[in-house]
Amino acid sequence: MTDAENVTPGAGGDAGAPGGVPETGRPSDAGQRGPQGQAPHASGTTDSAGRGRHEYADGGAGASSEPGGEDEFDHTAGGSGSPTGSAGSDAPVDSAEAAIADEDALASSYLADLQRLQAEYVNYKKRVDRDREVIRTTAVGSVVEALLPVLDDIHMARQAGDLAEGPFASISDKLESILGRYGVERLGEAGQEFDPNVHEALMHVEAELPEGSTGTTVVQVLQPGYRIGERLVRAARVSVADPV
Numbered sequence: 687m688t689d690a691e692n693v694t695p696g697a698g699g700d701a702g703a704p705g706g707v708p709e710t711g712r713p714s715d716a717g718q719r720g721p722q723g724q725a726p727h728a729s730g731t732t733d734s735a736g737r738g739r740h741e742y743a744d745g746g747a748g749a750s751s752e753p754g755g756e757d758e759f760d761h762t763a764g765g766s767g768s769p770t771g772s773a774g775s776d777a778p779v780d781s782a783e784a785a786i787a788d789e790d791a792l793a794s795s796y797l798a799d800l801q802r803l804q805a806e807y808v809n810y811k812k813r814v815d816r817d818r819e820v821i822r823t824t825a826v827g828s829v830v831e832a833l834l835p836v837l838d839d840i841h842m843a844r845q846a847g848d849l850a851e852g853p854f855a856s857i858s859d860k861l862e863s864i865l866g867r868y869g870v871e872r873l874g875e876a877g878q879e880f881d882p883n884v885h886e887a888l889m890h891v892e893a894e895l896p897e898g899s900t901g902t903t904v905v906q907v908l909q910p911g912y913r914i915g916e917r918l919v920r921a922a923r924v925s926v927a928d929p930v
Contacts, residue, residue, distance in 0.1 A: 823917050826868045830912050830919050833865075838909050873911035874922025878904045884911055884918065889925035902926050 830837075840849070840858045849855040862872070873884050880887065880902040893905045904924045911922030 819915075823869075823914050826870065827914050827917055827919050830865065830870055830914065833861075834912075834920065836861075837912070841907075841910050869914050870919075871913045873913055874904065874907040874909075874924055876904055876906060880904055880924070880926050884913070884921055885926075886911075886921040886923045887926045888923050891925055891927050893927040895927060895929050899929050902928055 840861070843849050843854070844858070849858055877896050878885075879899075885904060887902075888908055889906075891905065895903050895905070903926060904922075905927045906925040907922055908925060909920075909923040912919040
């Protein structure tokens with residue numbers, strides 16, 4: 687037997703290795719190959735947060751089916767796909783609703799203030815208008831009271847026929863017209879039914895009354911009365927008679 691025939695393969699060694707010495711340090715890649723029998727080419731990268739990412743160029747378990755896609759190893763424990771921060775997302779909505787409610791309350795308060803001010807202004811305007819009319823009526827009444835003697839003389843002159851024509855008739859007519867523009871009304875006419883609200887009976891006589899008279903009737907106006915609106919300056923002083 688030759689020396690070549692006496693060489694015995696080492697236990698667990700590779701029969702194809704020279705000298706029968708097994709190769710150490712070469713891990714078996716039988717379980718490391720991909721579906722096509724090719725070993726995967728894995729490259730490690732680091733994202734912006736500093737976390738390691740594994741990209742599988744040749745595909746494999748957990749790899750994305752689209753180019754450039756992320757595989758299951760790219761997701762962290764709190765990765766996308768799980769709703770997080772729902773309480774934080776509701777906070778802006780609650781804050782906006784609270785702000786709207788505050789604005790509505792403020793607007794309601796301003797509206798109530800405006801309505802109250804408007805009501806106060808309307809009441810104030812009515813009161814001022816009423817007071818203004820009272821002041822005006824009082825002032826005109828004071829002037830008429832001061833002119834009563836003159837107005838009585840004009841009335842007596844007209845009854846006597848002295849104001850039928852001439853300059854004094856024109857003056858008396860203008861005076862009574864001016865007083866009429868200020869709301870002064872003359873009271874008392876012969877043949878009117880006696881009214882105690884505007885007539886003051888100074889004399890009670892027997893006289894022939896107009897046909898159809900059924901009550902006490904004015905037969906003569908001694909001094910005419912004057913009224914301004916609802917204010918009676920002076921009642922008409924008259925002579926009255928009763929029907930027979």
